[in-house]
Amino acid sequence: xxxxxxxxxxxxxxxxxxxxxxxxxxALLLLLISVFFDAGFIGYGILGVFVLIMVxxxxxxxxxIIKAIKPMLFMMAFLTFFNLLFIQRGNLLLEIGFIKIxxxxxxxxxxxxxxxxxxIVMTTILxxxxxxxxxxxxxxxxxxxxxxxxxxxxxxxxxxxIALRFIPTLLEETQRIMKAQASRGxxxxxxxxxxKILSIVSLIIPLFISAFQRAEDLANAMESRxxxxxxxxxxxxxxxxxxADTISLMSVVIVCSSLIxxxxxx
Amino acid sequence: MSITFKKVEHIYSEKTPFSYHALKGVDLNIExxxxxxxxxxxxxxxxxxxxxxxxxxxxxxxxxxIEDILITATDKPESLKPLRKKAxxxxxxxxxxxxxxxxxxDIIFGPKNFGINEDEAxxxxxxxxxxxxxxxxxxxxSPFDLSGGQKRRVAIAGILxxxxxxxxxxxxxxxxxxxxxxxxxxxxxxxxQTGKTVIxxxxxxxxxxxxxxxxxxxxxxxxEKHVSVDELFKETSYLMSLSIDLPIITSFIHExxxxxxHIDPTIKDMNKLIESIGGExxx
Numbered sequence: 001x002x003x004x005x006x007x008x009x010x011x012x013x014x015x016x017x018x019x020x021x022x023x024x025x026x027a028l029l030l031l032l033i034s035v036f037f038d039a040g041f042i043g044y045g046i047l048g049v050f051v052l053i054m055v056x057x058x059x060x061x062x063x064x065i066i067k068a069i070k071p072m073l074f075m076m077a078f079l080t081f082f083n084l085l086f087i088q089r090g091n092l093l094l095e096i097g098f099i100k101i102x103x104x105x106x107x108x109x110x111x112x113x114x115x116x117x118x119x120i121v122m123t124t125i126l127x128x129x130x131x132x133x134x135x136x137x138x139x140x141x142x143x144x145x146x147x148x149x150x151x152x153x154x155x156x157x158x159x160x161x162i163a164l165r166f167i168p169t170l171l172e173e174t175q176r177i178m179k180a181q182a183s184r185g186x187x188x189x190x191x192x193x194x195x196k197i198l199s200i201v202s203l204i205i206p207l208f209i210s211a212f213q214r215a216e217d218l219a220n221a222m223e224s225r226x227x228x229x230x231x232x233x234x235x236x237x238x239x240x241x242x243x244a245d246t247i248s249l250m251s252v253v254i255v256c257s258s259l260i261x262x263x264x265x266x
Numbered sequence: 267m268s269i270t271f272k273k274v275e276h277i278y279s280e281k282t283p284f285s286y287h288a289l290k291g292v293d294l295n296i297e298x299x300x301x302x303x304x305x306x307x308x309x310x311x312x313x314x315x316x317x318x319x320x321x322x323x324x325x326x327x328x329x330x331x332i333e334d335i336l337i338t339a340t341d342k343p344e345s346l347k348p349l350r351k352k353a354x355x356x357x358x359x360x361x362x363x364x365x366x367x368x369x370x371x372d373i374i375f376g377p378k379n380f381g382i383n384e385d386e387a388x389x390x391x392x393x394x395x396x397x398x399x400x401x402x403x404x405x406x407x408s409p410f411d412l413s414g415g416q417k418r419r420v421a422i423a424g425i426l427x428x429x430x431x432x433x434x435x436x437x438x439x440x441x442x443x444x445x446x447x448x449x450x451x452x453x454x455x456x457x458x459q460t461g462k463t464v465i466x467x468x469x470x471x472x473x474x475x476x477x478x479x480x481x482x483x484x485x486x487x488x489x490e491k492h493v494s495v496d497e498l499f500k501e502t503s504y505l506m507s508l509s510i511d512l513p514i515i516t517s518f519i520h521e522x523x524x525x526x527x528h529i530d531p532t533i534k535d536m537n538k539l540i541e542s543i544g545g546e547x548x549x
Contacts, residue, residue, distance in 0.1 A: 010283060011283060012283070176362070177363060180357050180363040182350065183320060183354065183355040183356075183357070183425070184375060184425070185351065185376055185378075185380045187346075201365065202363075202365050206362050206365050
């Protein structure tokens with residue numbers, strides 16, 4: 001759990017770290033959208049190379065990327081399994097008893113696999129190179145236009161920043177409770193189903209109780225300092241759009257739009 | 267020989283930008299049946315050290331022997347359960363670990379995990395609940411209806427019910443009222459007197475002086491001293507250099523001795539102190 005890479009900020013000094021958070025969030029959105037356009041394996045190849053370049057620019061180690069993907073492996077295995085079994089289109093490739101595997105199923109599964117990995121890696125690049133506070137600041141800025149139609153921009157940004165702020169705290173808490181229960185003879189990775197369920201219960205109930213307790217404490221602390229969500233706030237940290245941001249944005253737009261065009265042409 | 271550490275190193279998140287060298291070559295030998303205090307500043311490695319004692323953390327290098335069980339960086343016993351039953355660890359603020367519907371169920375959770383049958387576990391639960399100062403009427407109550415101090419007692423009872431040979435306590439009295447803290451420490455002393463090894467992490471030097479036999483001083487990931495309590499509090503200047511507060515009584519004697527008295531600094535008892543002050547004044 002300590003090695004959890006997903007969503008963690010890694011303090012390095014790289015090109016991507018220095019980019020404007022607004023750009024990074026916008027670029028991620030664009031890239032996420034283009035992942036879902038079916039641009040064939042060539043398209044995913046291009047996107048993959050682009051993502052690899054971003055990883056290189058962010059100075060992250062390859063092992064850190066692998067660690068970010070690891071927690072999702074179970075879900076991927078699950079998806080692969082059901083996709084292979086239940087998609088029954090195209091040519092029959094293999095038949096063992098009642099199990100039939102079709103070539104379309106194989107393609108579909110490969111697509112999902114590639115998409116998931118791309119999404120995870122791209123999201124990891126954003127969270128690993130952007131401080132949670134900068135991230136919220138970026139989100140708040142990007143949401144500003146919606147304020148005119150009554151969207152509670154600041155409240156949403158506050159909620160996001162609180163949620164982000166408490167991810168490491170809750171992880172720490174989880175680890176603490178796991179250790180405490182392990183001292184009482186719980187083995188989280190072993191035992192049969194009934195034991196496993198009980199061990200998860202022994203983790204989840206204390207975790208929920210402490211999370212609610214924390215939420216209440218935080219609300220009280222904010223209220224006792226007279227926090228008013230509607231108050232106008234100034235920022236110590238100002239965002240500055242630089243030339244590097246413009247260039248990065250352009251390259252992302254070029255990659256994304258070529259992918260989308262490819263998906264219509266192919 | 268109960269607990270032995272040989273050149274134990276521990277590095278958190280090794281090979282990442284977050285890596286942190288918490289234990290730097292710890293050599294240690296805690297004898298069976300002693301009540302040992304573990305003191306040192308926040309971040310000195312106390313919590314890391316005690317988590318090695320029931321293999322919640324494994325050493326990055328070196329050897330840990332807990333009685334006949336050996337744990338090294340590469341080699342650990344197949345099942346950690348026997349070790350965890352042997353060494354019961356009570357974390358700081360253990361009330362967080364409560365989760366069952368009733369106090370009885372929560373207390374027997376540990377023993378049942380270690381394969382003790384239900385009837386025996388219930389008997390044990392009744393016994394330990396009494397030890398921590400709550401009566402049997404609590405058995406069927408929900409642990410979440412209790413006050414903070416009572417929750418702490420129930421959580422500690424949950425570890426005591428496992429009947430560990432080694433009891434490790436991480437600041438068990440933090441946040442308790444003085445009376446409750448005293449009752450807890452008396453309980454641990456009583457358990458110690460039945461032949462069990464007790465290790466107590468504490469910041470309260472009065473507790474250390476009154477209840478413990480030996481003291482381990484941790485500083486910057488190393489064991490700086492492992493001496494008897496009497497010996498430790500003789501070295502007032504050393505303790506002050508670590509900015510560890512002296513126990514009230516020791517500090518009072520220290521002040522007196524700086525002003526011309528010659529009182530034995532190992533006196534722990536108020537009456538004895540009064541006697542020896544009186545003795546010196548009469549001379």
